[in-house]
Amino acid sequence: MAKSLVAEFTKGLWKEVPPFRLVLGLCPTLGVTTSMKNGIGMGLATTFVLVCSNILVALLRKVIPSKVRIACFIIIIATFVIVVEQLMQAYAYTLFIDLGVFIPLIVVNCIVLGRAEAFASKNGVVFSTADGLGIGIGYTCALAVLGAIRELLGTGGLKGDVFGLLPYSFPNLFGASFEPFGFAVQAPGAFVALGLMLCAMNLIPSK
Amino acid sequence: MGEMIKMVVVLTVLSVISGGGLSWLKDFTAPKIENQVMNLVKGPAIRQMLKDADNDPVADRFKIQDGDVERTIFVGVFGEKPDTVVIESSANGFADKVGLVVAINMANDTLRGMAVTTSKETPGLGARAKDDPAFAAQFAGKPLTIPVKVTQDGGTINALSGATITSRGVCVGVTKAIETYNHLKPQLEEKIKSMGK
Numbered sequence: 244m245a246k247s248l249v250a251e252f253t254k255g256l257w258k259e260v261p262p263f264r265l266v267l268g269l270c271p272t273l274g275v276t277t278s279m280k281n282g283i284g285m286g287l288a289t290t291f292v293l294v295c296s297n298i299l300v301a302l303l304r305k306v307i308p309s310k311v312r313i314a315c316f317i318i319i320i321a322t323f324v325i326v327v328e329q330l331m332q333a334y335a336y337t338l339f340i341d342l343g344v345f346i347p348l349i350v351v352n353c354i355v356l357g358r359a360e361a362f363a364s365k366n367g368v369v370f371s372t373a374d375g376l377g378i379g380i381g382y383t384c385a386l387a388v389l390g391a392i393r394e395l396l397g398t399g400g401l402k403g404d405v406f407g408l409l410p411y412s413f414p415n416l417f418g419a420s421f422e423p424f425g426f427a428v429q430a431p432g433a434f435v436a437l438g439l440m441l442c443a444m445n446l447i448p449s450k
Numbered sequence: 451m452g453e454m455i456k457m458v459v460v461l462t463v464l465s466v467i468s469g470g471g472l473s474w475l476k477d478f479t480a481p482k483i484e485n486q487v488m489n490l491v492k493g494p495a496i497r498q499m500l501k502d503a504d505n506d507p508v509a510d511r512f513k514i515q516d517g518d519v520e521r522t523i524f525v526g527v528f529g530e531k532p533d534t535v536v537i538e539s540s541a542n543g544f545a546d547k548v549g550l551v552v553a554i555n556m557a558n559d560t561l562r563g564m565a566v567t568t569s570k571e572t573p574g575l576g577a578r579a580k581d582d583p584a585f586a587a588q589f590a591g592k593p594l595t596i597p598v599k600v601t602q603d604g605g606t607i608n609a610l611s612g613a614t615i616t617s618r619g620v621c622v623g624v625t626k627a628i629e630t631y632n633h634l635k636p637q638l639e640e641k642i643k644s645m646g647k
Contacts, residue, residue, distance in 0.1 A: 329479045333479040334482070336483075
């Protein structure tokens with residue numbers, strides 16, 4: 244492993260930011276980004292699962308027989324997803340209601356399984372943690388940006404909190420005469436917003 | 451052969467650890483989740499229904515054993531007298547189960563109110579059972595002796611137009627709650643007396 248720890252961490256933030264560069268994990272990306280609050284919540288939940296499963300997979304990589312590795316990864320990932328689901332119900336119930344089915348669906352998020360298979364099963368614990376954190380934070384930022392764009396256009400302001408903490412509220416950023424663009428927070432708006440984001444990301448070269 | 455055994459052992463051990471951990475977590479979070487549901491799903495409906503009560507009905511709740519099921523009962527205090535109990539119930543609606551809470555005045559055996567807590571009914575039609583206060587208001591003040599039915603079935607409740615099935619479901623749910631109340635009444639009275647309010 245010639246790459247440094249910092250490089251493993253930062254690649255997820257820009258060079259390999261999952262929804263925009265790798266175009267992975269799009270189902271929740273499209274589904275939950277109706278507001279910045281939901282985007283951040285979903286991103287953090289995924290980050291938690293990603294980091295925990297990366298650590299465990301890296302720890303057990305020498306023990307797990309290669310023929311059943313996928314089954315083992317799925318047990319590990321599913322366990323952490325249920326942990327997140329239960330904790331979210333216990334401590335952030337409204338967010339859990341907003342995110343709905345997308346929380347259990349983290350199990351099949353290809354980013355999580357992808358990192359376990361492609362990275363954590365071949366690298367040590369420290370590198371895997373850095374990789375999971377980087378990709379997870381990158382994913383959270385991507386969802387937050389997409390959610391913020393859609394919420395801004397759809398409601399004219401930003402309002403919410405992060406797991407009940409850090410409340411923020413910026414109503415009517417475009418002035419009182421702004422007519423909310425309801426299309427942006429509906430399902431088709433997600434596709435258009437994601438398309439425009441992909442387009443913008445491709446205009447900026449990745450290297 | 452050795453590899454085979456290793457596969458089985460690794461998978462088994464992983465599953466056991468994961469299953470055990472999760473069942474511990476479930477026990478750990480269950481009371482917290484119940485509190486959240488009480489406060490955010492049932493709480494607003496119950497507080498709205500008993501908005502003139504002198505206490506917080508959600509805080510003054512107890513559990514009672516009814517055959518095999520454990521029921522949560524909420525108590526409303528009116529004029530220093532805890533005379534109102536709220537019983538949870540559910541019935542089949544148009545799309546899925548409709549969950550509701552029914553408040554019963556124990557002093558004169560009348561309904562004090564009804565509110566839908568959870569429903570997946572059609573927005574604008576069946577969902578009005580939850581959203582339209584006029585529909586829910588019809589239940590208040592009805593004596594328990596009159597069967598709760600929609601007018602089409604010979605009852606006294608005006609069904610929501612375009613949502614007869616939901617309205618019937620709600621009536622069935624209320625009837626179920628009344629049945630529960632009738633056979634639990636002695637236990638309820640005793641329990642409320644022992645609350646010392």
